[in-house]
Amino acid sequence: MTIDVATVRKQYPTLQQEVDGRRLVYLDSAASSQTPEAVLDAMDGYYRRLRANVERGVYRLSEEATARYEASRHRLAAFVGAPSPDGVVFTRNVTEAINLVAYSWVRRRLGPGDAVLTTAMEHHANFVPWWHAAQDTGVELRVVPVREDFHLDVEAMGHLLADGRVRFLALGHVSNVLGTINPLSELIALARAANPEVVVLVDGAQAVPHLPVDVAALDVDFYGITGHKMLGPTGIGALIAKPERLEQMPPFLTGGSMILDVSAEHVVWNHPPHRFEAGTPMIAEAFGLHAACDVLDELGMDVVRAHERELVATFLDALGAADGVTVYGPTDPEQRSGAISFAVDGVHPHDLGAMLDSYGVCIRVGHHCAKPLMRWLGVNATARASLYVYNDVDDLAPLLEGIEAARRFFAR
Amino acid sequence: MTMDDLYQEIILDHYRRPKNRAPALDGEDVHVHHSNPLCGDELDLRLRVRDGRIDGLVFDGEGCSISQASASAMTDAVLERDLDDALELAEDFRLLMHGTPATRPDDLRDGVVFEGVARFPVRVKCALLGWMAVRDAIETYLAGASDHAVTYDD
C-alpha cells in the first residue's frame, strides 16, 4: 500500500491555492498540518446539527453531542493505543497536557532532593514546565545532552540517573528540529533500572501524526498529543495517562464539570478523565479530532510512515547534494521523521524563508521553540522543511530552486 | 510579496559590503549588545564619543540581511553627528518603520530605502535593531555607564 498523493491533496482546500501563480508547497506540517474536508465537515456538523453543551443536557441534542464527544475520546484512545478511554483527558494542546502533569503530579509529589530528568532536544513545551516547577519546588532539573550524531547521549543519561534521585522522566518521542526518533523503550528501561518508581512522560506531538504509536505498549505513565499537527483542528490536544495515575492526582484547573458535589464545606472531585476537564470543553474540535483519526487510519499509519520514510530519504539525498546546504539531524531515514532542519551557507534562515515564500514554498525558520537545542547546535536559527501525507517528490524541486535562488541573491 | 519590495539593491549592498563592521573599537566608551531571540538577530555596537559627537561607531553581529544592512546604513548616517541629533534621527527612523514618512530623509541617507520594510511587520524588528542599539548606546553614555544589554522579547 502506498499513498496516492494526488488524491489525498484534493481533500485539502488550502492546498488548492496558488501563490503568485505558483502551486502552494506546504513544508511546515511540523508546525501545524493542513486540514482535510472530513475534519472540516465534522466540525461543521457539530455547529449545524448538534450544537449544544455536553455532559449537562437532558434533551436529545445535548445527549447526542455528549455521546459524540465521548466517542471522540474512545476514537483517540483506540488510535494511540491508550490503556483506557478513561485515561484520555482532552486539553487545549500538548503544552497544556504537559502543564497538567507539571502542576498535578510533579509539583505535588516532588521536592528538594528529587530530580526531574529531561533532554536538551525538547521543545520548550517539554522543558519550561519542568524548569518552572524546579524553580518553585527546589527539585533539581537534569538535562540529557545530545550526541554529535543527533541522538541522545545514552551514556551521559546513565550517569545522570546513577544516584537514583530521578523520580520523573520527561522525554520527547520525536524531535521537532532534528527529526530524531528516540529509542523510547531503551531510554525508559534505563531510567527504570536506576529507579523502578520513576514516572515517565513522553511528548508525542511529533510522533503520533507520523508513526504508529501504541501508548499502552510503551508502558509510559503520561503521553502528550496535540491535534493540530495530526490533521486535526487547533485548540485540542490530549493527555493520555494510565488511569491509576489520574486517580492519584488532584485537578489542575477547577470549576464546572470536574466536580461531583460542592458545598461551602467540601468539594468532591469528579472521576478521571472529567476531573481534568474543567468548564465547557472544545466540542467541535473533539469531533474534528475524531475525523482526523479516521483519515489517518484510512491511510494506515504504517503506510503514512513508509511514505514519509521514503520521501525524507529523497529530500535528504537532494539537500545533501545541494551546494552550501548543511542538514542537522540523523542521516538514516529509519531513525528519523520528516522534519528536516538545515542551514544554507551565507543565507540567514529568515532571508531564506522570505525567498522560499516568493516561490510559494512554506517552511519554518527560527529557533523552533527549542533554544536549548539551538544553543547546542551553536546557531540562532535554522530553516526547517517538514513532510506529511500530502507532500511528494514534486515538492522537492521548488524547495531546491528557492534555496539556489537565495544563495545567488544573498551571496556576499 | 515580491523579493524586490523588501530587498532593495542598496540593502543588499550594505549586507554584502557592510560599512563600519568591526569586532572592536579603539578608545571605545560604550558597548551595547542587542538581541532579538525570536529571529536570532544579534548585534554588538561600540561607540566612541568626543566633544559630544559620535566620533567612532562600529557594529558586529549575526542576523538576517535586513538587520545587518540596516545597522550598516545606520552607522553611516549617524557617524560624526552630535549625540542629541543622532537620537532624533533614530526616532525619525523608528517612525518610518511604523509607516510615518521620514522628516529628515536626506540625513537618514541609505536608511530611507528601508521604508518598504514597514510593509513587512515581521521584519520591522530586524530593521530597527541597529537604530535601537545606537539610541541605547547614546543613552547609556549619557547616563555615565559603559555597558548595556537588551533582549527584545516579542
Ligand SMILES: Cc1ncc(COP(=O)(O)O)c(C=O)c1O
Ligand atoms: C515536540 C513538540 N512538543 C510540543 C509542541 C507544542 O505543541 P502545542 O503548541 O500544540 O502545544 C510542539 C509543537 O510545536 C512540538 O513540536
